[in-house]
Amino acid sequence: MSRPEWQQQPCPEWCTVIHTDGDHPDDRSHRDDGVVVPVIARRRYYEGDALVERIEAVQIVLGRWQRDGEEQSWRFLGIDGGGELELSEASFVRLADTMRRLVA
Numbered sequence: 001m002s003r004p005e006w007q008q009q010p011c012p013e014w015c016t017v018i019h020t021d022g023d024h025p026d027d028r029s030h031r032d033d034g035v036v037v038p039v040i041a042r043r044r045y046y047e048g049d050a051l052v053e054r055i056e057a058v059q060i061v062l063g064r065w066q067r068d069g070e071e072q073s074w075r076f077l078g079i080d081g082g083g084e085l086e087l088s089e090a091s092f093v094r095l096a097d098t099m100r101r102l103v104a
């Protein structure tokens, strides 16, 4: 399969996107399928003046992302119903190492 005209670099080995000439400029990036990690989380937030605490099932999505033409790839960390972060590889490794230490 030939590359679309806009694509400046070959896909990284982890990219699972089928790129086409019609891809919107915002979608011209390399991504993997991501990994969904179901977790149990405690969330606290205000409802009006009341602080509410709720324990609920949440999905965390982890994956890789790279804008076409850029050298740097990012590790995506998204929280279902919450925010998201794009971390440098070094930051992602540091986070993983720290999480491993906290488990011990």
Ligand SMILES: [Zn+2]
Binding pocket: 010, 011, 012, 015, 016, 017, 019, 029, 030, 031
């Ligand atoms: Zn790609």
